[in-house]
Amino acid sequence: MKNYELHVAGLKRHLPIIQIKENLSIASFVLSGDIEMVDAAATALAQKLPDVDLLITTEAKGIPLVYELSKRLKLPRYVVARKSVKPYMLEPLIHEVKSIKTKERQILCLDFQDSAFIKYKRVAIIDDVINTCESIKILEELVKKAGGRVIAKAAILAEGDATQRSDIIFLEELPLFPHPL
Numbered sequence: 001m002k003n004y005e006l007h008v009a010g011l012k013r014h015l016p017i018i019q020i021k022e023n024l025s026i027a028s029f030v031l032s033g034d035i036e037m038v039d040a041a042a043t044a045l046a047q048k049l050p051d052v053d054l055l056i057t058t059e060a061k062g063i064p065l066v067y068e069l070s071k072r073l074k075l076p077r078y079v080v081a082r083k084s085v086k087p088y089m090l091e092p093l094i095h096e097v098k099s100i101k102t103k104e105r106q107i108l109c110l111d112f113q114d115s116a117f118i119k120y121k122r123v124a125i126i127d128d129v130i131n132t133c134e135s136i137k138i139l140e141e142l143v144k145k146a147g148g149r150v151i152a153k154a155a156i157l158a159e160g161d162a163t164q165r166s167d168i169i170f171l172e173e174l175p176l177f178p179h180p181l
Contacts, residue, residue: 003027008156008172009040017177025177029157031061031128041156041171042068045126048169049073049152053121058108058139059083065156066126079118081108081142095142108142119147124154130168131159 003014004027013034015027031037046069056079057066063080070078084107085092091112096105110118123143125136130153140150154169163173 004175004177006157006172006174009037009044011037011040013037023178026159027174027177029129029174031065031156035064037156038064038068041065042072044171045069045154045156045169046072048171049124049154051122052124052151054079054118054123054148055126056081056118056123056139056143057126058135061128062126065128069126077117079110079114081110081139083108085109086111093142093146095138095145108138110142110146115146118143121148122151123148124152125150127153127155129157129159129174130155130162130170132162136168 002017006013017025018028019025055066055070058081066078089111092109093115094107094109096107125139136153143150156171157174158170159174160176
């Protein structure tokens with residue numbers, strides 16, 4: 001198996017190159033469980049973000065990063081947009097979209113308390129990897145629906161066309177690989 005050597009936030013990782021389509025492979029970056037990477041990336045991203053009142057991410061991969069980043073920025077709480085309505089949610093705010101990838105309807109939702117907390121806040125959207133920016137766009141629409149204002153979009157890595165965008169903050173580029181290698 002081929003690997004890609006990633007250098008980010010002073011750390012080195014060997015990522016397996018995985019074929020995801022007939023003519024495309026990616027370096028598989030998995031943040032979950034990598035405490036050292038979460039810590040280093042949170043420290044590095046905290047230095048790049050503008051002043052914000054709140055961080056938001058989608059479940060589940062961004063949660064460890066947004067937690068540590070909130071601590072670095074001395075924010076009292078963060079918000080996680082859920083991919084389904086949970087039984088504990090009172091009056092959930094729901095944003096429904098049709099996914100280009102799955103051709104099915106998908107939702108992002110917030111509990112009433114999270115939605116109310118976002119109102120009038122300067123919000124940064126946080127993710128582990130930004131590639132097509134579709135998930136960022138959907139999350140941005142949800143924040144606007146809740147009355148917040150997105151002032152930053154950030155991730156550890158940007159992949160593909162996202163590396164050319166001037167409206168996102170990221171630490172390093174993650175290349176895409178034509179297949180076969």
